[in-house]
Amino acid sequence: MEELLHVDHLEKTFTIHQFNDKKITGCRNIHFSVNQGEFLGITGQSGSGKSTIIKCIYRTYLPSNGHIHYASDRYGRIDLAEASERTMLRLRKEEIGYVSQFLSIMPRMTALEFVMESLLEMGEGEAAARMRAKAMLTHFNLREVLWDTYPKTFSGGEKLRLNLARAMVRQTKLLLLDEPTASLDQASKASVKERIQELKQRGTTMIGIFHDLDFMESVVDRTFRLQNGLLKEAAQ
Amino acid sequence: MGNEDRPLLAVRHLMKRFGKGCATCRNPQNLPSGSSHCPHCGSVLACNDISFDLYEGEILGIVGESGSGKSSLVQSLYFDSPVTSGSATIATYNKGPRNIFLESAQQKRYIRNHLMGMVYQNPWIGLKMNFSSGGNIAEKLIAAGDFNVRAIRSRAADLLDHVEIPITRMDEAPAHFSGGMQQRVQISKALANKPPILLLDEVTTGLDLSVQARVLDLIRRIQRENRTAMLVVSHDLGVIRMLCDRTLVMKQGRCIEAGLTDQILEDPQHTYTQLLVHSLL
Numbered sequence A: 001m002e003e004l005l006h007v008d009h010l011e012k013t014f015t016i017h018q019f020n021d022k023k024i025t026g027c028r029n030i031h032f033s034v035n036q037g038e039f040l041g042i043t044g045q046s047g048s049g050k051s052t053i054i055k056c057i058y059r060t061y062l063p064s065n066g067h068i069h070y071a072s073d074r075y076g077r078i079d080l081a082e083a084s085e086r087t088m089l090r091l092r093k094e095e096i097g098y099v100s101q102f103l104s105i106m107p108r109m110t111a112l113e114f115v116m117e118s119l120l121e122m123g124e125g126e127a128a129a130r131m132r133a134k135a136m137l138t139h140f141n142l143r144e145v146l147w148d149t150y151p152k153t154f155s156g157g158e159k160l161r162l163n164l165a166r167a168m169v170r171q172t173k174l175l176l177l178d179e180p181t182a183s184l185d186q187a188s189k190a191s192v193k194e195r196i197q198e199l200k201q202r203g204t205t206m207i208g209i210f211h212d213l214d215f216m217e218s219v220v221d222r223t224f225r226l227q228n229g230l231l232k233e234a235a236q
Numbered sequence B: 001m002g003n004e005d006r007p008l009l010a011v012r013h014l015m016k017r018f019g020k021g022c023a024t025c026r027n028p029q030n031l032p033s034g035s036s037h038c039p040h041c042g043s044v045l046a047c048n049d050i051s052f053d054l055y056e057g058e059i060l061g062i063v064g065e066s067g068s069g070k071s072s073l074v075q076s077l078y079f080d081s082p083v084t085s086g087s088a089t090i091a092t093y094n095k096g097p098r099n100i101f102l103e104s105a106q107q108k109r110y111i112r113n114h115l116m117g118m119v120y121q122n123p124w125i126g127l128k129m130n131f132s133s134g135g136n137i138a139e140k141l142i143a144a145g146d147f148n149v150r151a152i153r154s155r156a157a158d159l160l161d162h163v164e165i166p167i168t169r170m171d172e173a174p175a176h177f178s179g180g181m182q183q184r185v186q187i188s189k190a191l192a193n194k195p196p197i198l199l200l201d202e203v204t205t206g207l208d209l210s211v212q213a214r215v216l217d218l219i220r221r222i223q224r225e226n227r228t229a230m231l232v233v234s235h236d237l238g239v240i241r242m243l244c245d246r247t248l249v250m251k252q253g254r255c256i257e258a259g260l261t262d263q264i265l266e267d268p269q270h271t272y273t274q275l276l277v278h279s280l281l
Helices: A050-058 A085-094 A111-120 A126-139 A156-169 A186-201 A213-219 B070-077 B105-114 B133-143 B149-162 B179-191 B209-226 B237-243 B261-266 B271-278
Strands: A003-016 A022-035 A039-044 A065-072 A076-079 A096-099 A174-178 A205-209 A222-227 A230-233 B009-018 B044-054 B059-063 B085-090 B116-119 B197-201 B229-234 B246-251 B254-260
Touching: A003 A050, A003 A205, A022 A050, A022 A205, A022 A230, A039 A050, A039 A213, A050 A065, A050 A096, A050 A174, A050 A205, A085 A096, A085 B254, A096 A156, A111 A126, A111 A156, A126 A156, A126 A186, A156 A186, A186 A205, A186 A213, B009 B070, B044 B070, B044 B254, B059 B070, B059 B237, B070 B197, B070 B229, B105 B116, B105 B133, B116 B179, B133 B149, B133 B179, B149 B179, B179 B209, B209 B229, B209 B237, B229 B237, B237 B261, B246 B261, B246 B271, B254 B261, B254 B271, B261 B271
Parallel strands: A039 A205, A039 A222, A096 A174, A174 A205, B059 B229, B059 B246, B116 B197, B197 B229
Antiparallel strands: A003 A022, A003 A065, A065 A076, A222 A230, B009 B044, B009 B085, B246 B254
16 A cells, blocks of 8 residues: 655654743654555543644644655655645645644634535535535534534534534545544444545545544554654554 | 746845934844844834745735834835835736836836735725715726726725625715724725735724624635735734734744744744733633
8 A cells, every 4th residue: 555644753842932941842753654545543641742743744833853754646745844834735725634623713604604615715616515515514413503603602512523524525635633522422423433434435544633442443444552752553 | 836836926125114224223133132123323123124925815914013013014015115125026017027116106106006905904094084985996996097987886886895885875984984894995995906915904903803703704705706815914813813824923023933824823933922822812
């Protein structure tokens, strides 16, 4: 199988200037690679640096050291640690998706518009985007009465499902999942699982962070465990 | 692809000094660090070596405290006040890749009227308050070479409708309008000549939250529909987060940090940016 992502010596250290340039290590000496179509799970205690790795790949964090080689459709093999901002924006738009635990939405944008926007940005037509967005909201069991309301007042689980719907409605090459099941009930987890399997069949490569180990083991191909900022592959 | 990889507006080493300047501050390296004030002659360097690129369809954020030089920067770009040195080029300017700061007054007027739109924080600067709203828009259209009265009126009506000002109030003067409405009239005036570049200086500052949401929504719509490139100046990180993909952080006339907006907010590098982000409510 072809390698999609190869992380080499990745290190992230935060320097807090207000407190005498105190250094905080997010993660260090991280190596791993992910093949095309694979689903990699990362576990570890909270604060162990799981999100740091994912955010470095998405470049919400600037890596302090190391390389993140990615096989892009548009750019060929590229080091995300050094890619220009414009390149990153392009990749985020076309190839790399990210689902966070938190919902960040423009004020006065409805749930349906939020999911549609993700498709409109990719150049999809208005009517088609509306149809696909509705199908996705249905898939994630978001009640129809909520579609044309503002998500600010949604429950935690509803917000999370909305985030997932937005990220999964477009088929990206690589999808980064930051605790996608954190506050979901069993039924919602089942629909997330279904959707993950669907994406996998279509060849989407995924990297996910999980606390829910049972859920994780049911969807991932390989697992890594983070301890004190160091990554180890778990025995199968 | 070509167009997307060529910056629409490229600004290099822009300097804006208030005051005569002296041997010391002509070389900005001599200024004490963390200050824009020359200790010898008392000049202030409002913009100190600012460089950036703005691309088609992009909203670039400029954030910083008051007095950091944000407004001086956009006002220089709109030729409201002359720069001290530096260059700016516009890719679609018909005279080619020339430094627009060195063009003749006539050419500068052409650039203002055809290639740029500006929305000031204070609508009293951007609008003639005692002209009708439609008249304000007409003024910009006439400047851009449109003289057909009927066409002008219909375009003005379209523009006001776009920013949700009732057409029935088209002949009313903005002096009678609320602050939020004035700001929206100002935006429609700035859009009248369909400029490829729009400069927005603290456009939501002082508006109440519901009006602010409407103005933000309008800005996003303009970006999507017209692929207008925008420079959004704001001290409000929330506004920047909602609108901009990339952001520059200014402090005391210098650009101290630039990056992806989410990176600036979650992994700020500079001391001041860290302080700013941690001051967010």
